[in-house]
Amino acid sequence: MLAIAAEPPFVAAAKALSEQIGAELLIEWSLDDDSRFEQLLVFDTGGVSLCPTGRKRPGPVQVDFLSGAVNHRRQFGGGQGQQIAKACGVSSAFKPYIADMTAGLGRDAFVLATLGSTVQMVERNPLVAALLRDGLERAQSTDDPTIVEIIKRLHFTPGQSVEWLNAHQGEADVVYVDPMFPHSQKSARVKKEMLAFRSLVGADEDSAELLEAALGSARCRVVVKRPRKAPCIAGRQPDYALEGKSGRFDIYALRKLAPAQ
Numbered sequence: 106m107l108a109i110a111a112e113p114p115f116v117a118a119a120k121a122l123s124e125q126i127g128a129e130l131l132i133e134w135s136l137d138d139d140s141r142f143e144q145l146l147v148f149d150t151g152g153v154s155l156c157p158t159g160r161k162r163p164g165p166v167q168v169d170f171l172s173g174a175v176n177h178r179r180q181f182g183g184g185q186g187q188q189i190a191k192a193c194g195v196s197s198a199f200k201p202y203i204a205d206m207t208a209g210l211g212r213d214a215f216v217l218a219t220l221g222s223t224v225q226m227v228e229r230n231p232l233v234a235a236l237l238r239d240g241l242e243r244a245q246s247t248d249d250p251t252i253v254e255i256i257k258r259l260h261f262t263p264g265q266s267v268e269w270l271n272a273h274q275g276e277a278d279v280v281y282v283d284p285m286f287p288h289s290q291k292s293a294r295v296k297k298e299m300l301a302f303r304s305l306v307g308a309d310e311d312s313a314e315l316l317e318a319a320l321g322s323a324r325c326r327v328v329v330k331r332p333r334k335a336p337c338i339a340g341r342q343p344d345y346a347l348e349g350k351s352g353r354f355d356i357y358a359l360r361k362l363a364p365a366q
């Protein structure tokens with residue numbers, strides 16, 4: 106069970122979300138108390154964060170483009186040599202316009218925007234959307250001009266990606282899809298914090314429909330991120346795949362990746 110919790114200045118935004126999803130709104134809470142709620146989405150001066158409860162709880166999940174792993178990868182992650190850049194065809198000569206249809210916490214989109222692409226993100230889960238919007242807003246107001254430029258290339262629309270793809274046929278050079286795979290908790294080599302995110306989203310069981318819409322909408326290419334040993338979505342073989350240490354990119358090459366005429 107999840108509730109929304111808000112300090113007084115943030116109650117209005119939190120109330121709108123709690124009404125949208127039918128979750129209880131708390132204005133007094135203790136993260137030590139796990140008797141009623143396993144997780145709280147907290148709105149406070151630090152932004153919006155997903156906080157597991159209980160005395161031995163893991164740390165919160167927050168979208169943070171300014172420090173931590175995402176920013177470290179921006180500076181030291183290998184630039185255009187990264188598998189995601191190769192999969193999406195980002196190069197010095199061409200920065201494709203990318204539609205990230207499974208935005209999540211915006212990590213992949215941020216990497217692609219760091220490399221110069223403009224990225225349209227869509228996310229359907231309202232709680233994840235609240236985390237992402239908050240991360241974008243905090244990053245917009247930083248005084249680091251490099252990050253401000255990157256964030257300007259990131260656009261976010263909450264909602265269903267199949268609808269976005271149908272309404273924007275042929276606009277994106279690359280459609281990028283990273284659906285949540287049904288992981289077993291035991292085998293997942295993930296940080297405890299990320300288990301909270303997974304339990305929030307659940308498995309994306311309708312990824313076949315999303316792939317179909319992506320193939321019908323992308324101008325040049327569809328890129329699907331999968332766990333390394335996972336089957337292709339709907340058994341549909343890609344034209345080629347790139348394997349990394351932890352994951353795989355299936356690439357459906359519709360036509361040559363090049364600027365539109």
Ligand SMILES: C[S@@+](CC[C@H](N)C(=O)[O-])C[C@H]1O[C@@H](n2cnc3c(N)ncnc32)[C@H](O)[C@@H]1O
Nearest residue numbers: 207209210211212213228229230265266283285
């Ligand atoms: C594995 S996460 C993506 C993580 C993301 N690539 C990142 O770097 O943070 C998958 C996300 O896609 C969203 N999603 C899945 N299918 C979707 C759809 N059809 N429309 C909109 N969002 C979708 C889920 O709600 C979830 O937040």
